[in-house]
Amino acid sequence: MNRLAAAVLLLLALTASVTVRGREISDDLIRLPSESSRFFDDEADAVGTRWAVLIAGSSGYWNYRHQADVCHAYQLLKKGGLKDENIVVFMYDDIAFNEENPRQGIIINSPHGEDVYDGVPKDYTGDDVTVNNFFAAILGNKTALTGGSGKVVDSGPNDHIFIYYTDHGGPGVLGMPTNPYIYANDLMEVLKKKHASGTSKSMVFYLEACESGSIFEGLLPEGLNIYATTASNAEESSWGTYCPGEYPSPPEEYETCLGDLYSVAWMEDWQLTIYGLAGLLETDREAQILDLDIHNLRTETLLQQYELVKTRTANDNSAYGSHVMQYGDLPLSKDNLFLYVGTNPANDNFTFVAENFLRSSSKAVNQRDADLLHFWAKFRKAPEGSPRKLEAQKQFVEVMSYRMHIDNSMKMIGKLLFGIKKGPEVLETVRPAGHPLVDDWDCLKSLVRTFETHCGSISQYGMKHMRSVANICNAGIRKEQLAEASAQACVTIPSGHWSSLHKGFSA
Ligand SMILES: *[C@@H]1O[C@H](CO)[C@@H](O)[C@H](O)[C@H]1NC(C)=O
Numbered sequence: 001m002n003r004l005a006a007a008v009l010l011l012l013a014l015t016a017s018v019t020v021r022g023r024e025i026s027d028d029l030i031r032l033p034s035e036s037s038r039f040f041d042d043e044a045d046a047v048g049t050r051w052a053v054l055i056a057g058s059s060g061y062w063n064y065r066h067q068a069d070v071c072h073a074y075q076l077l078k079k080g081g082l083k084d085e086n087i088v089v090f091m092y093d094d095i096a097f098n099e100e101n102p103r104q105g106i107i108i109n110s111p112h113g114e115d116v117y118d119g120v121p122k123d124y125t126g127d128d129v130t131v132n133n134f135f136a137a138i139l140g141n142k143t144a145l146t147g148g149s150g151k152v153v154d155s156g157p158n159d160h161i162f163i164y165y166t167d168h169g170g171p172g173v174l175g176m177p178t179n180p181y182i183y184a185n186d187l188m189e190v191l192k193k194k195h196a197s198g199t200s201k202s203m204v205f206y207l208e209a210c211e212s213g214s215i216f217e218g219l220l221p222e223g224l225n226i227y228a229t230t231a232s233n234a235e236e237s238s239w240g241t242y243c244p245g246e247y248p249s250p251p252e253e254y255e256t257c258l259g260d261l262y263s264v265a266w267m268e269d270w271q272l273t274i275y276g277l278a279g280l281l282e283t284d285r286e287a288q289i290l291d292l293d294i295h296n297l298r299t300e301t302l303l304q305q306y307e308l309v310k311t312r313t314a315n316d317n318s319a320y321g322s323h324v325m326q327y328g329d330l331p332l333s334k335d336n337l338f339l340y341v342g343t344n345p346a347n348d349n350f351t352f353v354a355e356n357f358l359r360s361s362s363k364a365v366n367q368r369d370a371d372l373l374h375f376w377a378k379f380r381k382a383p384e385g386s387p388r389k390l391e392a393q394k395q396f397v398e399v400m401s402y403r404m405h406i407d408n409s410m411k412m413i414g415k416l417l418f419g420i421k422k423g424p425e426v427l428e429t430v431r432p433a434g435h436p437l438v439d440d441w442d443c444l445k446s447l448v449r450t451f452e453t454h455c456g457s458i459s460q461y462g463m464k465h466m467r468s469v470a471n472i473c474n475a476g477i478r479k480e481q482l483a484e485a486s487a488q489a490c491v492t493i494p495s496g497h498w499s500s501l502h503k504g505f506s507a
């Protein structure tokens with residue numbers, strides 16, 4: 001079936017190539033191998049070295065998708081011609097051989113996808129996935145590292161750097177599998193420092209997380225030669241995709257989401273440009289691919305990709321989608337993707353993007369609910385009365401009650417500080433676009449620690465309340481006042497690892 005479909009599609013594509021909506025078909029489409037390799041070498045000299053830092057900020061099987069995203073990105077960069085020595089990978093690495101993983105030693109990022117785990121460098125895994133190591137890797141500062149492979153972005157002035165982060169987040173914050181988390185102001189300092197060190201020509205930052213726009217909104221200045229796109233704006237969730245019970249679903253035996261909506265959107269776009277038709281067929285959407293558009297592999301720009309990814313991630317403007325944003329030096333968006341991700345010369349001849357394919361009509365799952373979905377799927381599928389069913393039920397209930405604890409504590413604190421009526425209003429205030437979340441980041445961090453001392457870890461879910469804590473700072477509340485309110489609001493902290501502070505504060 002696949003071979004036949006491939007042949008049909010190829011024909012369709014070639015026919016489309018002459019008629020396709022007035023888009024000009026350049027000579028690049030068919031290039032002699034000798035010409036193409038010369039072109040490739042010239043470009044390579046001109047662009048210096050391509051570097052990438054890939055980081056999954058989560059751990060746990062219910063977060064399968066983030067590490068799957070990162071592994072997939074690695075495979076694409078590798079296909080694009082980047083060398084392992086230039087790709088720094090941060091992943092907790094508890095998925096491939098997790099007891100819940102139905103295909104041991106294998107990670108997939110789409111329902112019919114191939115293994116993306118094979119060959120991924122284990123630069124920073126487990127407890128070496130820290131903010132400190134992430135920042136040191138970007139800055140190329142080996143002496144600042146603790147543990148890990150020691151690989152850093154040892155770049156020069158002509159080099160292009162691609163950074164990709166995927167995980168949970170909240171206003172102004174990005175999760176990590178270890179404490180502390182990444183705070184937007186610290187990340188901005190690192191990016192400014194990298195720029196100031198003169199060791200890059202430009203940087204592209206792709207960011208998937210809830211409220212990811214808040215990381216750059218009002219914070220990333222122009223003039224640093226950085227172009228960033230984010231999965232969502234500053235005040236909305238981002239979405240998991242290929243989730244159990246949704247369409248398209250993962251294979252029957254998977255009880256977890258395989259990818260994230262924004263991430264798979266840009267990666268599947270790359271995949272198309274890098275692998276050509278073969279990549280397209282892997283994703284089992286042959287039927288939707290009737291309206292083929294042609295992008296030249298070397299001329300698809302960051303901006304073109306942004307537009308495609310934005311359309312797909314908006315998910316027909318349904319409730320199951322988010323607004324992809326761009327920040328920083330927007331003129332850089334005219335750069336070719338090729339500058340950052342390379343390209344496989346073997347596929348020069350076949351460069352297709354199917355617009356219908358990118359217009360996804362799938363449902364998606366709010367990132368914050370993906371853990372519940374996992375425990376629920378596990379519960380439903382486990383045999384009646386089995387220990388597995390009991391375990392899943394316990395996990396589900398534990399997550400739910402911790403969520404309620406965090407939500408209720410925060411609400412109560414708001415009321416204690418600002419009064420019953422004004423409390424919710426203060427906590428929910430959103431500053432206008434272009435303004436950072438908070439003015440005093442040290443205040444934010446210190447209040448997060450105060451909250452956690454009395455109420456338990458903010459955890460992956462609680463990051464959604466970061467704006468409330470920021471607003472408490474913006475209202476001029478001091479640490480002592482918050483401590484008093486928190487002590488009143490949180491008489492006990494529920495047990496379980498969600499609440500545990502043994503790994504330290506998240507700020
Ligand atoms: C590298 O990190 C070390 C340790 O944190 C620090 O003392 C040093 O100043 C850093 N070097 C540069 C060039 O930033």
Ligand SMILES: *[C@@H]1O[C@H](CO)[C@@H](O)[C@H](O)[C@H]1NC(C)=O
Pocket residue numbers: 030031032033345346347348349
């Ligand atoms: C691309 O197509 C041309 C013309 O058909 C062919 O000569 C060349 O070998 C192809 N290149 C690759 C890398 O497949």
